[in-house]
Amino acid sequence: MTDTRDTVILGSGCAGLTAAIYAARAGLKPLVLEGHEPGGQLSITTLVENFPGWPDGIQGPELIDNMKKQAARFGAAFQLAHLKQVELNTHPFRLHTSAGEVSTRTLIVASGASARWLGLPSEQALIGHGVSSCATCDGFFFRGKEIAVVGGGDSAMEEALFLTRFATKVTILHRREAFRASKIMLERAMAHPNIELRTNTVVDEVLGVDELDVRGLRLRDVVTGVESILHVNGLFLGIGHIPNAKMFHGQIDLDDEGYIRTSENVLVTHHGVLVPGIYACGDVQDRRYRQAITAAGTGCMAALEAEKFLEGHGR
Numbered sequence: 537m538t539d540t541r542d543t544v545i546l547g548s549g550c551a552g553l554t555a556a557i558y559a560a561r562a563g564l565k566p567l568v569l570e571g572h573e574p575g576g577q578l579s580i581t582t583l584v585e586n587f588p589g590w591p592d593g594i595q596g597p598e599l600i601d602n603m604k605k606q607a608a609r610f611g612a613a614f615q616l617a618h619l620k621q622v623e624l625n626t627h628p629f630r631l632h633t634s635a636g637e638v639s640t641r642t643l644i645v646a647s648g649a650s651a652r653w654l655g656l657p658s659e660q661a662l663i664g665h666g667v668s669s670c671a672t673c674d675g676f677f678f679r680g681k682e683i684a685v686v687g688g689g690d691s692a693m694e695e696a697l698f699l700t701r702f703a704t705k706v707t708i709l710h711r712r713e714a715f716r717a718s719k720i721m722l723e724r725a726m727a728h729p730n731i732e733l734r735t736n737t738v739v740d741e742v743l744g745v746d747e748l749d750v751r752g753l754r755l756r757d758v759v760t761g762v763e764s765i766l767h768v769n770g771l772f773l774g775i776g777h778i779p780n781a782k783m784f785h786g787q788i789d790l791d792d793e794g795y796i797r798t799s800e801n802v803l804v805t806h807h808g809v810l811v812p813g814i815y816a817c818g819d820v821q822d823r824r825y826r827q828a829i830t831a832a833g834t835g836c837m838a839a840l841e842a843e844k845f846l847e848g849h850g851r
């Protein structure tokens with residue numbers, strides 16, 4: 537076991553890096569465990585148009601890279617490791633990570649959320665063989681092909697628009713009539729000549745398991761019950777995310793969807809009682825807004841709370 541740290545931050549997305557900037561500037565020398573998906577969701581997105589301060593937008597990976605440099609400049613340390621197990625019933629807290637054990641006086645959980653899948657066996661069998669949840673990672677492989685995107689939110693619209701750079705046709709499949717996406721994103725998708733939107737439609741099976749290559753989709757209209765085949769070479773999922781909080785199950789309070797419950801100032805509870813020294817920020821605790829700027833905001837709050845806690849304990 538190494539020396540006890542003042543602050544460990546789990547996750548290196550927008551929330552974790554903002555917490556790292558604030559904690560590092562406060563002299564807490566935070567250690568950032570970068571997690572399974574270093575850089576978080578922004579690192580696999582394209583143009584971010586709504587982060588204040590960038591009138592022409594900024595590429596997600598560049599924004600993340602800038603934040604990481606900013607945190608490092610003030611003394612944040614980074615480790616390519618993820619949390620395996622955590623002991624919160626002892627203080628300092630004990631973390632068992634893929635790179636060894638760490639002990640820390642405060643813990644900032646910014647572990648974000650990961651892509652949600654439909655859960656069909658055929659979908660799971662074809663991940664990496666035509667099925668993907670990351671348009672920016674895999675879109676390139678679909679040049680000149682036809683693809684489908686599932687979802688009715690902003691992610692699905694954004695993925696579909698991005699994929700038109702490669703695909704000759706993109707069909708958005710949404711399970712309801714009404715879309716969850718913002719007006720501006722929906723209008724962009726609807727106006728694109730190579731995008732078709734199909735509502736009230738679900739995917740029952742991805743075809744091509746034997747060939748290990750997506751050959752099409754068996755669809756069902758949920759209103760009429762009519763089944764049909766859509767011939768596509770790729771399937772992208774844009775159906776939201778699942779919070780990465782499983783490792784805290786039973787040690788802090790999670791809501792019914794698995795998000796960490798926090799007080800208004802990002803403090804964490806167990807059986808409704810505050811657990812001093814632990815804070816959660818960003819998408820792992822935010823089922824409502826889930827924006828880069830709100831993640832950054834709660835990351836800042838978590839670092840300020842950690843600093844206040846340490847001050848109160850004579851650090």
Ligand code: NAP
Pocket residue numbers: 586652653654686687688689690691692694711712715716717718774775776777824825826827
């Ligand atoms: P979301 O808003 O929760 O939308 C998820 C969509 O997937 C919904 O339409 C949902 O259908 C559908 N869905 C969920 N589970 C499904 C299943 N098992 N089968 C079929 N469809 C399913 O998630 P998101 O699009 O990832 O957006 C998350 C947040 O990030 C939002 O606040 C969004 O505004 C933000 N965001 C913003 C931008 C941008 O501004 N450029 C880009 C991406 C994301 P129902 O509608 O029927 O529930």
